[in-house]
Amino acid sequence: MSAYSPYLAAFTSRFLLMMQYRSAALASFLTQCWFGLVRVMVLAAFYKGAAQSDSTLPLSFAQAVTYTWLAQGLLALLPWAADPDIAAAMRTGAVGHDRLRPVDTYNLWYACTAGRMIARILPRLLLMVLAAGVVLPLIGKEELAWAPPSGTAAAMLFALSLTVAVALSCAVVMLINITVVSTLNERGVNTLVVPVVFILSGALLPLPFYPDMARLALFIQPLAGVLDIPSRIYSGALTGPMAWIGISLQVLWTFTLVVAGKKWLSYGMQRLEVQGG
């Protein structure tokens, strides 16, 4: 076995460990299938009604359905909770050991967070593609199925956008982790974060459905880059220059949040108190 860099080693170790939790992945996949179906049914009813009233909708029905399945498949991507291991380290004082390693603490935690997130996303996403993209068309529910990307360009832009989305989401999780440095318990901050992340990422309702006046603000806020921007690129709702603007926003927010997180963590570590023992 060759030697890795410290951060890659931490990432790999966490990734491999998380990949062992197969029953958790299966359980959450089944839940997401159920919620996905309900949402798609609701969308179908909504679009039927809209067709009768002649109003124009920001996404086509097929785009909205695909957006919904993608959101369900990528649920583990949402930065809605602190990394449980890092939060536990804070609560028990094991954080001291992380400070004893000759590495940057932010980067170390970021690598662990990313390892956990990607290990959680992969099995759930693959199962969801299989269920909503392959099984649904096979049983004749083509109109409710997860459609392939709208084209080769969209597919490549989506791959790029999704990669940045993971980096961005980890940066948000890091901010939540760092909050725990001062609160010592992740429950409170998690409770506050969940509704905010659900609404602003587009997981609750695709962001284009919100009123016109809120659209611009919703597009440029950081959480759009977690789910809304990649999903719209995938379904072809965001193309050409707009897609590139979306990806640039994602990159900009990732960079900003990482820098902010690093500053905040080093401030928190100067005031660290490790009690007991």
Place this chain on the structure above:
Amino acid sequence: MVQILVEELSKSYRIAEREPGFLGALRGITHRRWRTVQALKDVSFSLERGEILGFIGPNGAGKSTTIKILSGILRPDSGRVEVAGLVPYVDRIRHVGRIGVVFGQRTQLWWDLPVIEGFDLLRDIYRLDPHVYRRKRDQLVSMLRLDRLLDQPVRQLSLGQRMRAELAAALLHEPSILFLDEPTIGLDAPSKLAVREFIKNLSQQQGVTVLLTTHDMHDIEAMAERVIVIGNGQVLADGSLAALRATVLAERRLFVEFAGDAPNLVLPGVHVRGQNRRSVELAFDPRIIGAPELIATITANHAIEDIHVEQPAIEEVIARFYDLHDAGEV
């Protein structure tokens, strides 16, 4: 060569306090009361390369706080700290690459990983050369008898096994300084002996500087030539255990078993600590009356069956010392 230098180190914590009961909890919503606890007050000492220093003191005295500052985890309020020429909390990353730390009450290994994978992860985290690492790892594995534990997840190890693995983990990167915070806590006798032997060898053969805290005075007697007693955040004594004993509790104990009923003994510099029908426990001050003289006096006048001299147990000396300095736990 001075390896660790600590000058006038101070550190305080702020503790939120609450009055008891429901009303107290309500009042805490509007008025939070804070109490400042001075964990360290002007602590100064220095340590030479290859020395083993025992750090003792009652619970809450400031031992762990000192170790946490020296290892770069905490930042002091004031004072100067230098470890091998670096200020730990300023140059943290460079500093921690040169030290090894074991906290007896916590684990630095990964709970769910087999021991060997934890070691490999440490190799990557410390950016060790794979060949150097393998040699060091194999050496530690054989010295600490870890070969049969390597494939077990850390959570399945017994405390003694885990502590040996912790020591190996702290030494893989060949640190020149080792901080041990209660390394023998909860260990059985053979494990304690093994850990002591190992640490002593480390300092004698490899010149590793060791600073250890413990509540087990036998650890100190077995390993450390020098002790610092800390109480209420201050250094109360700094020297050898023998010197501490001489200043605090110099008295010796004489146990005599008589052939017949025990007599009433009245001798200068001697007092009776306990008496049964046929035996007596005497405390005497060796500066007033020496052991040979006392024994001669007794055997000349009485028929005895058995006699032996003891020093007060080291725990008793330390407890007396804490008492004298009012340093017991608050």
